[in-house]
Amino acid sequence: MKKLIQKLTDTYSPSGYEEAIRDVILAEIKELAEDIRVDALGNIIAKKGKHGKRVMVAAHMDEIGLIATHIDESGFVYFTSVGGSNPRYLPGGHVRFVNGVLGVIGSERISKANVVQPIDKLFVDVGATSAAECPVQVGDMAAFVHPNVQMGGRLVAKSLDDRIGVAVAIETMRRLKSGPNEVFFVFSVQEELGTRGAIVSAYGIDPEIGIGLDVSHTGDTPNSIRRELALGAGPAIMVKDSRMLYDPKVVAWMEGTAKKAKIPVQREVLVGGSTDARAIQVTRLGVPTGGLAIPCRYIHSPSEMIDYEDVENAVKLLTALLSAPIEL
Ligand code: CO
Numbered sequence: 001m002k003k004l005i006q007k008l009t010d011t012y013s014p015s016g017y018e019e020a021i022r023d024v025i026l027a028e029i030k031e032l033a034e035d036i037r038v039d040a041l042g043n044i045i046a047k048k049g050k051h052g053k054r055v056m057v058a059a060h061m062d063e064i065g066l067i068a069t070h071i072d073e074s075g076f077v078y079f080t081s082v083g084g085s086n087p088r089y090l091p092g093g094h095v096r097f098v099n100g101v102l103g104v105i106g107s108e109r110i111s112k113a114n115v116v117q118p119i120d121k122l123f124v125d126v127g128a129t130s131a132a133e134c135p136v137q138v139g140d141m142a143a144f145v146h147p148n149v150q151m152g153g154r155l156v157a158k159s160l161d162d163r164i165g166v167a168v169a170i171e172t173m174r175r176l177k178s179g180p181n182e183v184f185f186v187f188s189v190q191e192e193l194g195t196r197g198a199i200v201s202a203y204g205i206d207p208e209i210g211i212g213l214d215v216s217h218t219g220d221t222p223n224s225i226r227r228e229l230a231l232g233a234g235p236a237i238m239v240k241d242s243r244m245l246y247d248p249k250v251v252a253w254m255e256g257t258a259k260k261a262k263i264p265v266q267r268e269v270l271v272g273g274s275t276d277a278r279a280i281q282v283t284r285l286g287v288p289t290g291g292l293a294i295p296c297r298y299i300h301s302p303s304e305m306i307d308y309e310d311v312e313n314a315v316k317l318l319t320a321l322l323s324a325p326i327e328l
């Protein structure tokens with residue numbers, strides 16, 4: 001699974017430009033589902049099983065990025081964020097534009113060196129010396145560059161939000177026998193811009209149960225705000241985030257299954273942020289929806305960190321949930 005995760009995080013696909021990651025995922029799953037299609041917005045919908053409950057499992061394949069807003073006369077590229085890129089994580093980082101151009105994010109040397117500069121004061125230096133020579137134009141999009149770094153049982157990479165959810169979904173497809181449920185694995189587009197892909201795919205699938213797969217913030221760093229979630233203590237069962245309450249019946253089903261299979265889990269109340277699960281929950285006449293999250297440090301930075309044990313346990317739990325008939 002480490003190889004798969006590396007392949008997924010080494011691919012550059014900011015929101016709206018998911019072609020590269022879609023090709024990687026399609027190649028991985030072509031033998032793992034009975035029916036695979038790509039819809040008009042670019043979501044991959046892969047179906048496994050013919051009978052029982054219609055379950056939608058969604059992991060987003062896009063990643064946060066930057067978009068060029070202005071090129072100055074010296075060829076520096078000014079930008080704004082696509083998704084929630086945070087200016088405190090940006091200076092010094094490397095980016096890669098969709099057209100392959102590499103750049104480094106610069107910020108001015110100012111007297112108050114410890115003050116975070118707003119995003120409109122930052123720029124990408126692509127090595128150009130004039131606007132005419134700059135290989136980037138307004139509207140070009142970029143994603144972070146960061147190698148996949150193993151640190152014992154932990155992994156640091158870019159775009160673990162949500163390529164790690166994508167990896168969990170693919171590995172679950174591999175382990176899941178065509179079972180008692182009709183499971184639709186959705187690799188969604190444009191989550192970071194407001195769960196656009198999940199909105200349309202959930203409408204089309206019309207599921208009876210939804211599960212969102214994403215990352216969630218930990219509270220295990222030195223001066224973190226008080227939160228329970230920790231790396232390595234198990235995947236998180238979502239109870240609430242800033243835009244939805246996860247269905248209590250789904251929470252109970254997930255917790256009961258974890259207990260029976262002796263899989264460690266944590267409960268998560270996410271204060272800032274939401275996921276594709278919200279889009280599934282409010283589609284059509286409403287769908288009981290849960291969320292499974294991989295604890296992650298430094299979300300939306302170029303160096304996101306996860307623990308492999310949590311990933312393995314998430315695959316085990318998701319496989320157990322989908323392998324038996326579901327009665328909520
Ligand atoms: Co995100």
Ligand code: ZN
Pocket residue numbers: 060161162191214215
């Ligand atoms: Zn995410």
